[in-house]
Amino acid sequence: MGGAPYLTETVDIPFPQFSADGKRVNELFAKVIAQKLEDYRIKITPSQTGFTLGVKGLPAQVESPPPRSDANDPKRGPRSFAFCLSCEPEKASIAECNYEGGEEKRGPPGGLPANLRRLTASNCLLKHHPQLMTAFTDSWLDAQARPLIIVTPKRHVGGMEEMNETEIADLWCVVGSVIKQFGGSGPEPRFKEIVLNAGKFRNIAHAHVKVWFEDEPFLDQVERCWSTDERTLFEQLHELRRLMKLPREDALRKEMGGDLTNVRIFVKGTFRSHDRTELLSKFSQFGAVSSVELLGADGTEGVVVSMQHGEDAIQAIIALNLTRFGRNIMCKVKVAAGLK
Ligand SMILES: [Zn+2]
Ligand SMILES: [Zn+2]
Secondary structure, eight states: OOOOOOEEEEEEEEGGGSTTOHHHHHHHHHHHHHTTEEEEEEEEEEOSSEEEEEEEEEETTOOSOOOOOSTTOOTTOOOOOSSOTTTSGGGOBHHHHHSTTHHHHSSOTTOOOHHHHTOBGGGGBOTTOGGGSOSSEEEEEOTTOOSEEEEEESSOOSSGGGSOHHHHHHHHHHHHHHHHHHSOSSSSOOOSEEEEEEGGGOSSSSOOEEEEOOHHHHHHHHHHHSOHHHHHHHHHHHHHHHHHTOOOHHHHHHHHOSOOEEEEEEEESOOOTTHHHHHHHHHHTTSOEEEEEEESGGGTTEEEEEEEEHHHHHHHHHHHTTOOOSTTOOOEEEEEOSOO
């Protein structure tokens, strides 16, 4: 059985009717609910004239979703935790809940500094922004310090179908305020996309809307408009993320298997041909480099650096993870040994 096809629908919403008017959005969501979707993803993106609202979902009568086709397929959720991260945020350690494998597999060899270990989801609540924290709705910084704000209903619900009209309208008004506050200072609200995952499409049981921004306007707002406390927190979350993604020597050695010659290092990110020289000289500090190849059209998918000795590669990987190649590019490294 191939499984039932997704239902997809796209609606165009003119500009003025979105951010200020939760009711208008309500009507659109009434349509979503009328389709009796249980597992769905709603994505709102800016368009030329306003906003495009797209819905992708499975009808309620379908018992099980189609089999997963790839690793990015979202229909796995929600993950199970002993408690709800949104309802009991003071219990939710960010290091434990947000980074699979926790500290044993990743993070700095000596463990996390105490101030970062202490961070919980409750630190991420935007307590100092009254228009983002209403009677029915909460707003949060992303625990992984990505350029997004998370908006949740205060009540524990799995999706909009469990919310009443007032709660839904309030939630979408807060989403509008979030866009005004974090979307830069231009005449039109700027955001990248708004995503609501429900049913099996979500990874966290408590309903949540993610409002994504482009890096630059978001970081600009962090710099200019946030309180010192909030900026400090954002920097701590960023540092926590960096530390939790640090490769560990033992894990890398294991990944390479027994063969520590001709190691290919995949560096994810967008590179241009002039980055090649820089990469070559950076990796050469650690040992002999056989080649640097750009992947995809023009290095848009990353590069592969081949090193002759695995131990050199391990040292390079660890050191280069501390390095940024230009703005916004974090090195994500995957290794494979013994390949040609
Ligand atoms: Zn909850
Ligand atoms: Zn999610």
